[in-house]
Amino acid sequence: MPFTPFIGISVIVHICVIFGCWLFSWIPTKEKIAQGTTYVGYAVNSGIIVAVFMLIFIQAGFLVHASIVDKHSSVKFFASSITQIKKIKIPELLNIVIASTNVSSGTQLSDNPMADLLIKNRTDNPFIYQVEPVNNFNDYTYIQSKLNDISKTFQ
C-alpha cells in the first residue's frame, strides 16, 4: 500500500535516512529495541509527534501564505472586487463648499491627473459646487479628504 498519497516531504526524509546510512554507516535505532518506555519517553515521543506535525503544518502554511500574497491570488481578487462595489456606492457628483462665486464649470481642482476633481456645475447655493471625480479615480476616502483640502484653499 502507498504510505502517503504523495511524493512529498516523507520521500525527502527517507532519502536522507538512506544516504545517512550509506555515507556514515548510521543506523538510527541500532539494537535499542528491547528497552521499555518511561514516562519521559512517552513525553519525548509525544513531543516528536507534535513537532513533526507542526513542521509540516508550517510548511503547508508557507504555501498557503505565498498563494495568498501572490499577485494572482483569488483572495486579492475578491478583495478588489469588494472595492469595486464600493466604487459604485460613490456618488457621481459630490458637493463642495467653496468660498467663491466665480468658479466656472470644467475647472480642475487638482494637479494630480490620477486624482482629479472637476467642477461640474453650480447649485442653488452660490458657494456650493458639484464636482465629479475624473480619470476613474474612485477612492472615496481620498476624494473626501481632497475635497476638504480644496475647500480650505478657497477660504
Place this chain on the structure above:
Amino acid sequence: MKISLLVPCYNEEKSLEASIKSCLNQTRKFDELVFIDDSSTDKTPQILASFGDKIITHRVPKNTGNKSRAQEFGFQFVTGDFVVTTDADTLLKPNFVEEIEKSFQDPKVVAVAGVVKSLPYNWLTLCRAFDYVVGQYIHKLAQSHMNFIFVMPGAASAFRVETFRKYITFDHDTITEDLDFTYKIHRNQFKIVYNQQAISYTQDPTNLKNYINQLRRWFGGGWQNVIKHYSIIVTKPIRAFELSVIYAEGLIFSVLIFIIPFLNLWFAFWFVFGYFTIAFVFAVWAAWKEKRWALILVPFPYIFIMFVNAYVYLEQFVKEVIFRKKNLVWFKPDRVTITKTS
C-alpha cells in the same frame, strides 16, 4: 527448515493457474503448499483440483467474505516452521523461497517482508507500479535501516509460524490484516527484515472504480490500525517520527491540494507543475530501476491520481477517525487474465 505456503482464493479462475505454477516453479521448493478455496463460485475448485497432490486444498464450507478469515481457516493446516503468505493473483519470482530462507537464518527474525511489483496492464497499473518503486526502494528501504517496517505486504510476507500463532493471530477487527500483523510484531519488539531479492508480481486494479475501492480499504484500514495500535506510536522515538511524518504529510497536504486552487489558481498551476517535475525525475529513476520504460510517462496520469489519492485519504480519515464508522467489508477487485509473467 520447513517452509509452507498459504494462499486464500476466492473466484480466482483468471489468475490462479499462473500463480500456482509460479509457486511450484521455485529454485528452493516449498515443503507444503496450502490453498484455501473460500467457497468460490467459478472454476477455482477445478483449477485447484487439476494440480492433484502437488498442492493441499481445503474448501471453506461457507464464503467468509474476508481474506483474513480465509487465512485463519487455512492456518490450521500449516505444519511448516515458516509460512509464506501471498495472494492468488500474485506470481512469485523463482528465487523467492530461497531468499526467504536466507533471511530466516537469523534466529531473531520473526517476519520477512518481500518486494511487490505490479503486473503491467494499463495506465492505472503503471501508476501503482510507480508507487511501489518509490514506496519500496525509498520508504521501505529507509524504514529497514530504522528498524521500523511500516507494513508487511500481504502479497509477499513470511512469518515464523510458532511466533505467529502465539503473538500475532487474527483479530478481524481491521480491514488491512497485513498492517495489523506488522503493528503486532512491532508491539512485541520482534524483528522484521526487508529482503529486496524476494520479489513477487501482483495484479492491481485495472479500472478507476476498483482502484478507488482498493484505496478505500488501504487508507481506511490504515486509520483503523492507527487507532487500534496508537500506543505503539508513542513508545519509540523512531516510530513516533516515522508514523507522524507519514500521516502528517498525508493529512495536511491532502487538505492543501484542494485549498490552493481556490486561493490562487495560478499558484496551483505552478504547484502542480512543480509536482509534475519532481514526479518526472522519480519516474525516470523508477523506469531505469525497473527497466520498465513506460514509467517515464507516469507523471501525466499521476497528477490526476494524486488528487484521487488525496480525496480518498481524507474521505477515510473523516469516516474512520472523525465519525468512527468502521468498515470491515472486504473488497476484491475484478481480475484480468495474467498473460505476461516475469
